[in-house]
Amino acid sequence: MTTPEPQSPSPDPVSKDRVYRSHMGIAGGVLLLAVALWLGIDALVRGEGRTQWLALAALILIVPLVSAFTLRPAVHANEDRLRIRNPLRVIVLPWGQIASLRSGYSNEVVAKSGTKFQLWAVPVSLRARKKAARRSAQAAAERGTGARDQRGGRGRGGLGLDRLEFGAPVADSEAHGLVRAETDQIVDDLRELLERRENAESAQGEITVRWAYEVVGPAIAGAVLLLILLTMQ
Structure with missing residues (x-):
């Protein structure tokens, strides 16, 4: 048998x-x-x-x-690689070949070789950044007011129960009140994926560029x- x-x-x-x-x-x-x-x-x-x-x-x-x-233009990201479809080129970068992702006046990927590739599909919006900064400042001010209310004994019984019962502002749930512009948040997500996968065996390989x-x-x-x-x- x-x-x-x-x-x-x-x-x-x-x-x-x-x-x-x-x-x-x-x-x-x-x-x-x-x-x-x-x-x-x-x-x-x-x-x-x-x-x-x-x-x-x-x-x-x-x-x-x-x-x-x-x-x-589009950016495709999975556990193994980042695929950037720009107007005239398609770039595939395994996470192991990426040194960093930068966000300034444009969003770009920097390879370990020093080559930079712009993310056309994730454009920077200075207006959105200013709006997010105002919302972050407003959320910080609200948190400061809430802390003073608790220390000063105001609110329901001086314990801030109104805040506990009805919940904190939406901005407080976003990184403790730090509001990010949409494209900046996308870059943050890609950075997190890079940190988690850059040393993975399946995320190694060569960079390919196709016109x-x-x-x-x-x-x-x-x-x-x-x-x-x-x-x-």
Whole structure:
């Protein structure tokens, strides 16, 4: 009687990607594409001769570029790697190859080789940062007022029961009152994932960079055709 061979454990399932995109960028891109298509198609239908060719060349040039800079950018993150889809390139960085993530006037990834890659899908909003700073200051002021109420004996029985019963402000639940702008919070989440996974065996490998030829090719063709038409008498 033969004994069955022990089955090898099934490999760990690949974690699903967290996908980050700019909703404002997508909305702006849809609007720009709608206007470009409306004007271009109108010129193709109603125009004559050279006008139709100019409209066609302009559409071939404009549609890929607008799509690339508004609809295309995305950041995919899982347990093993960070995949950055920028307008003209796709960069895949294993966590083990990333030195840091920086957030200044733009959000970017710094590889251990020193190369920097911008996160087009996670743009910095100075307005959102100022708004978050005001909310943080307001939350800090409310916490300070609550502490004085407890020390001064005000509130229900001087114990601050009104705060305990109805809960602290929403901002207090966010890092003890520290409110972050949405894109800054995304970078914080990516930093946390980097710290947790940078030494993992499955998060090692080489950085790969691929040009988006599906964008570059049509855009170049449209630009060349438009240039030829404009130089023709």
